[in-house]
Amino acid sequence: MQVRPLSTALKCFELLEVVAEQAQPIRISELGRLTGETRATTYQRLLTLTTAGWLERTLDGRYRLSTRACRIATAALEQAGFGERAQPILNELAEAFGEAVSLIMLENDEIVIGRRAESRGILRADLKVGVAVSYKDSASGAIWLAFGPEDLGLRLAGSGVEIPSKARVKKVHTEGVSISGGGRTLPGIRSVAVPILDPAGKCICSLSISTPETRFEPDRYLSSMSQAAQRLARMASG
Numbered sequence: 001m002q003v004r005p006l007s008t009a010l011k012c013f014e015l016l017e018v019v020a021e022q023a024q025p026i027r028i029s030e031l032g033r034l035t036g037e038t039r040a041t042t043y044q045r046l047l048t049l050t051t052a053g054w055l056e057r058t059l060d061g062r063y064r065l066s067t068r069a070c071r072i073a074t075a076a077l078e079q080a081g082f083g084e085r086a087q088p089i090l091n092e093l094a095e096a097f098g099e100a101v102s103l104i105m106l107e108n109d110e111i112v113i114g115r116r117a118e119s120r121g122i123l124r125a126d127l128k129v130g131v132a133v134s135y136k137d138s139a140s141g142a143i144w145l146a147f148g149p150e151d152l153g154l155r156l157a158g159s160g161v162e163i164p165s166k167a168r169v170k171k172v173h174t175e176g177v178s179i180s181g182g183g184r185t186l187p188g189i190r191s192v193a194v195p196i197l198d199p200a201g202k203c204i205c206s207l208s209i210s211t212p213e214t215r216f217e218p219d220r221y222l223s224s225m226s227q228a229a230q231r232l233a234r235m236a237s238g
Helices: 007-020 028-035 039-051 067-079 082-097 139-147 152-158 166-175 218-237
Strands: 055-057 063-065 100-107 110-117 178-181 189-197 203-212
Touching: 007 028, 007 039, 007 063, 028 039, 039 055, 082 100, 082 110, 082 203, 082 218, 100 139, 110 139, 139 152, 139 166, 139 178, 139 189, 139 203, 189 218, 203 218
Parallel strands: none
Antiparallel strands: 055 063, 100 110, 100 203, 178 189, 189 203
């Protein structure tokens, strides 16, 4: 007996991909136009995806990906061995500059160190794999707010998490680079970060270099970091 995939499930996943391709939350009427389906059929599939936790409905009636998509994407990267394959690139940067290099990933609205290449010196902070870093004090915090999920800032603010100013996030989005000084959580540490983006321009993870503030030279790192970010983006997409 031949077993066939559920056509209704396949149609739901097709609609999920259409939502994922949009730069902004999208209305049901526009989704119906893009898929060629009736409003009733489109609504039923949206309801299924929302109930399953893959989509969220905004207050003005539009639909967007939920944070579950971020969690699944992070898990997919790990299962595909992205971290292991990325490690040599991090090691190259750490060796070239003698500083600590990290991949910062989003997990349940926290940004955590997913991979790490250690510096030759000693940092005055416990920056180990699995440690969550501050949105406000780290360079990667502004990167994730500029290039991550659209509503991340609202969710964090609603949870009482301290975040960079809107002006700073806008500046980071325009320039594609974030520079930050330690603050309360990373005293004596400076860092610079760049985004690693998927083909739709959304953040997969951020790449950062952290150093004691006495030897921080971001201009010396940025060209190599940008090249490494492009290599990592191709690796993740491939």
